[in-house]
Amino acid sequence: xxxxxxxxxxxxxSPLPSAPPPHKARRGRTKAKSEVVLTKQxxxxxxxxxxxxxxxxxxxxxxxxxxxxxLPTFPDDAKLTKIETLRFxxxxxxxxxxxxxxxxxxxxxxxxxxxxxxxFRQPPTTACLLELTSPGSISPCEWDSLYSPVSxxxxxxxxxxxxxxxxxxxxxxxACLRHSPHAFPEFV
DNA sequence: TAGGCCATCTGGTCCT
DNA sequence: AGGACCAGATGGCCTA
Numbered sequence: 413x414x415x416x417x418x419x420x421x422x423x424x425x426s427p428l429p430s431a432p433p434p435h436k437a438r439r440g441r442t443k444a445k446s447e448v449v450l451t452k453q454x455x456x457x458x459x460x461x462x463x464x465x466x467x468x469x470x471x472x473x474x475x476x477x478x479x480x481x482x483l484p485t486f487p488d489d490a491k492l493t494k495i496e497t498l499r500f501x502x503x504x505x506x507x508x509x510x511x512x513x514x515x516x517x518x519x520x521x522x523x524x525x526x527x528x529x530x531x532f533r534q535p536p537t538t539a540c541l542l543e544l545t546s547p548g549s550i551s552p553c554e555w556d557s558l559y560s561p562v563s564x565x566x567x568x569x570x571x572x573x574x575x576x577x578x579x580x581x582x583x584x585x586x587a588c589l590r591h592s593p594h595a596f597p598e599f600v
Numbered sequence: 601t602a603g604g605c606c607a608t609c610t611g612g613t614c615c616t
Numbered sequence: 617a618g619g620a621c622c623a624g625a626t627g628g629c630c631t632a
Contacts, residue, residue: 457618462609469607516629574612 480497483504492500 458610460613461619465610465621466608468620473607495605 476494476497478503480492483492484495485492485500532559
């Protein structure tokens with residue numbers, strides 16, 4: 413990174429003209445040299461730190477892109493901003509969790525009825541419901557109906573702060589993602 | 601043109 | 617000592 417070769421550093425640092433008086437001149441030169449070297453070292457460290465910081469932010473952005481790629485958005489949607497991505501993901505996770513919980517609940521009750529007939533049958537697990545609850549398997553209107561009580565408490569929605577007028581908000585995104593029942597102060 | 605979003609730089613702090 | 621992380625500052629780009 414540093415554009416300075418050791419030779420360059422050395423050249424600046426140790427110009428040695430012919431046989432100067434040993435003590436005085438030498439001390440003066442040593443001081444000047446160390447200041448120059450110090451400045452260059454400082455600048456070099458800064459450049460390296462900047463480089464690391466740039467890489468770190470690029471990694472962070474890559475992770476954010478990966479997160480965007482698994483969120484249920486639509487091709488014609490504008491790219492989610494960083495904060496929108498985080499809020500959307502937060503609500504999406506919540507919605508999926510709720511879906512699993514509700515599905516688990518309903519299947520358990522069905523299972524209990526069947527248990528009366530088949531005493532040794534295993535109750536269903538959430539894992540086996542995953543494909544029932546993948547975003548693609550539920551239409552927006554189904555999401556709406558699933559979470560209609562939720563959307564009535566929109567004032568607590570963490571996504572209320574998303575810009576209005578975004579197309580995915582208006583019609584495309586599941587209601588549960590736009591209106592979570594929980595207040596998440598850190599996301600408001 | 602104001603405001604939002606973003607990338608980058610920078611100095612401080614904490615950790616290894 | 618050096619790296620990781622963080623927050624503030626700054627400037628560029630875009631859009632309403």
